[in-house]
Amino acid sequence: MKVYDSGVYREATPEEIAAWEEAARQPAPPPGPQEQVMTLARAMAAAATGLTDAVALSIPDLLPAWAELLSAGNQVAAGVCLTHKGQTYRVVQAVTPIESQPPGGEGMLAVYRPIEREHTGTLTDPIPWVYGMDCYQGKYYAHGGITYLCRADMLPCTWAPGSAGTEGQWEAV
Numbered sequence: 001m002k003v004y005d006s007g008v009y010r011e012a013t014p015e016e017i018a019a020w021e022e023a024a025r026q027p028a029p030p031p032g033p034q035e036q037v038m039t040l041a042r043a044m045a046a047a048a049t050g051l052t053d054a055v056a057l058s059i060p061d062l063l064p065a066w067a068e069l070l071s072a073g074n075q076v077a078a079g080v081c082l083t084h085k086g087q088t089y090r091v092v093q094a095v096t097p098i099e100s101q102p103p104g105g106e107g108m109l110a111v112y113r114p115i116e117r118e119h120t121g122t123l124t125d126p127i128p129w130v131y132g133m134d135c136y137q138g139k140y141y142a143h144g145g146i147t148y149l150c151r152a153d154m155l156p157c158t159w160a161p162g163s164a165g166t167e168g169q170w171e172a173v
Helices: 016-025 035-046 054-058 064-074
Strands: 002-005 009-012 081-084 087-091 112-117 140-143 145-152 171-172
Touching: 054 087, 054 112, 064 081, 081 112
Parallel strands: none
Antiparallel strands: 002 009, 081 087, 087 112, 140 145, 145 171
């Protein structure tokens, strides 16, 4: 076995090999308190179905990633929050993740809804519009540098404010 030592490759000594083999046989040290707390917090976040949007958005590193849920292959309960490609989502109806049906994928808004930072939805604090989010009548949304009043509930909303044929749903302000 070769060892890189002080800029030179050399053969490992029998003593070095014996020490590595001994180290490999030793059990891993138990996780420290901080790692235990993080493991517990992640497990709780992955099972929680009652997180508010604000809480879910404030703990993205604790939420399960969609890829992790996909690998586990288990059903995910409605209400669970997760992340995928930097976006936070809420599971709307129980689902067993399938590789060809990720959050944000075509036709998946009935299963995964994007969550955005909370805004009041007023003219002075419009909600940034995101494809597939729930949009509510009477709230204001910002898209493309323009503020729009939502004229009808759209749950989920797949019609971008200002797009053709949406005059009854969106009113530019």
